[in-house]
Amino acid sequence: MDFFTAPPPRVQEQEKERENPPWTGPPNDILGGIVPIERMLFRSETLAIVLANAVAFPAGVTIRLQMAARRVEGVNEDTWWDRHDLMFGHHRHRFRAEDSLPDEVVRFGVRFPDGSKATTVDGRTDSGEWPPPCPEGPILKRSRGGSASGDDRSVSSSWSLWLWPLPPPEPFEFAVEWPLYDVPLTFTELDGAAITAAAERAQPYWP
Structure with a gap:
């Protein structure tokens, strides 16, 4: 007779699927409509920032960016690796209302014809409540995920920003600023x- 025996399987109640509110990020069960943009937002000897495309959904739009940096003569090891990590988005910053933004913080934003705007440095944080209260829009935030690769000479990364709600069907402005790189x-x-036309093409994966 065995002394040690496996416990009986635990019977767990199936958890109800928790649906994320649309302002928290893109849906994971909808194929968004793609808008190719391919616009060079900024380019210098050391940095390039490209707005690659947008993926539109009924409630909002993912804006996809590509960034590449290279090390030039005169940039020492410590400076380069600090900048290398910034491209990965590894540095996190906490701001107070009276603080000025540090130069190493990259800033993205949108401005609509009515004057309303949203930026990635608005300082809005999740409340911890569930479901979270609906905020006043618009909101622009970095989505989780993305990718990056680099070495001691160059580094490239891809970032995704979530804009909620869907922008109006008229021209609007996308802003970037990064003092550390002289942007x-x-x-x-x-x-x-x-973008709004692409959102109409979005379709759910399952009916």
């Missing part, structure tokens, strides 16, 4: 009509 506040016009 001035730069606005690029995007076609809101193309």
Whole structure:
């Protein structure tokens, strides 16, 4: 007779599927409509920032960015690896209302024709409540995921930003600024009509 025996299987109640509110990020059960953009937002000797495309859903849109940096003569090891990590998005910052933004923080934002705007440095945080209370829009936040690779000479990364709600079907502005890399506040016009049309093409994976 065995002394040690396996316990009987645990019977667990099936948990109800928790649906994330649309302002928290893109849905995971819908095929979004793709809008190719392929716009160079900024380029210098050391950095390139490209707005690659947008993936539109009924409630919002994912904006996909590509960034690449290279090490040039005169940049020492410590400086390079600090900048390398920033491309991965490894540095987290906490801001107070009276603080100025550190130069190493990359800033993205949108501005609509009515003057409303949203940025990735608004400082909005999750409340911890569930379901979370609906915030006042618009919201622009970095989505989880993305990818990056690099070495001691160059680094590239892909970032995704979630914009909620869906922008109006008219031109609006996308903004970028990154003082550490000498990126001035730069606005690029995007076609809101193309994004809303793409959202109409979105389709659920299952009926």
